[in-house]
Amino acid sequence: MPADEAVDLSRATLSRIASAADVSISTVSKVLNGRTGVSEATRAKVEAQLHQHGYQRRGLRDSAPLIELVFVRFTTVWALEILRGVQAAARSRGVGVVVTESGDYSGPGPEWIDAVMQRNPIGVVLVMSGVSQSQLRQLRARGIPVVVVDPAGDPAPGVASVGSANWNGGLIATRHLLGLGHRKIAVIGGPEQMMCSRARLAGYRSALDEAGVPVRSDYILAGDFERDSGLELGKKLLSLPERPTAIFSCNDLMALGVYEAARQAGLSIPDDLSVVGYDDLSVAEWAGPPLTTVRQPLLEMGRQASTMLLDLDLDAQAPRVDLATDLVVRASADRPPRS
Structure with missing residues (x-):
């Protein structure tokens, strides 16, 4: 199929847009499909004409009524909570x-963009991820808005996002342990490139600093948000000559790994x-003993992302929302043992 027939605009419409932008039909096709070989100035002219001809609004009205929800890994209760929220609003x-x-x-992945163009959803929700400029251009040219949940890094300009107060979560978790009398507090963080991991770790450091407790580099380890890394890193911390009396795990699954360690x-x-x-998944309450944890409003994050996507004005400034976190005190933390 020729490139200029792969989009849902008639050749007559493509011709009018090309004429108005003073470019060729093949250039319009390149912009529609997010391809390279078009200057930014030309791309902007073509996109303005696409918008003027109602292409973005048409994409929302005529597409199959589906939201595409994209996960890096869809293997945990964490992901199911996000899905439940997105589904409820949708x-x-x-x-x-x-x-x-x-x-x-x-x-x-690079294969995804072609597949999503074929599915032509009314919008995309990306979870703990991001979107490249090339992918973003292709989605915008097709009138497909994007919202990122718990973004891996700072969202690209113009990309809406829903997150939570990760710095505060790390702060209140560590303050709780300090309040119980702990001074040897270790932390198992998430992947170092993740914005939420860095924010939770910054909250941990801030709590120690305000309490006058030195930050020990051997007490700070980075996991991958999976139970097995909690087990492996928990064993490493507990084998230190001066082992910690408390461990703050930056998600519940790694905390369960620490339980096993x-x-x-x-x-x-x-x-x-x-x-x-951290997270307050259902398994936290079922653990033995029940896990004290920071509640991240996962279901509400999914709900807000879905609602934001369906109400998104592509011409307005992209909204960014951070929801509150709070501490759920159960039975897994108490005063440190006597020396």
């Missing part, structure tokens, strides 16, 4: 949801080791 508006697993924390080391939680997690 269902209330008569819109379906299709789930895709693609790419890494930097963005969906403590069990293997013959330590009791919270008598010998206090543990605080």
Whole structure:
């Protein structure tokens, strides 16, 4: 199929847009498909004409009523909570949801953009990821808006996002352990390139600093948000000559790995080791003992992202929302053991 027939604009419309922008039809086609070989000035002229001819609005009206929800990994209860929120808001508006697993924390894989163009959803929600400028140009040319949930880095200019107060979450988790009397507090963070990981770690450091407790480099380790890394890094921390009396794990799954590390080391939680997690997944309440954790409003983050996407004005400034986090105190943290 020729490139200029791969889009849902008639050749007559393409011709009018090309004439108005003083470019060729093939140049209009390149802009529609986000291809290279077009100067930024020319691209801007063509996109303005596309918008003037109602192409972006048409994409929202005529596409199949589906939101595309994209995860790096769709393997955890964490992901299911986001999905539940997105579905709840979409269902209330008569819109379906299709789930895709693609790419890494930097963005969906290169194969994804062609597939999403074929599916032509009314919008895309990216989770713990980002979007390249090339992908963004292609989506915008097709009138497909994007919202990022818990963005991996600073969202690109013009990209809407929904996150949570990660710095505050790290702060209140560490303050809680300090308030119980702990001074040997370790942290298992998430991937170092993730914005949420850096923010939670910054909150941890701030709490120690305000309490006058030195930050120890051997007490700071980076995991991958999976249980196995919590187990591996928990064992490493608990084998230190001066082991910590408390571990703040930057998600609940890694905290459950720390539980297993403590069990293997013959330590009791919270008598010998206090543990605080992050997310407040359903498994946190079921753990033995029930896990003290920072509640991240995952369902509401998904709901807000879906609502924001469906109401997004592509001509207005992209909204960015951070929802509040709070501490859920259960039974996994207590005063440190006596020396």
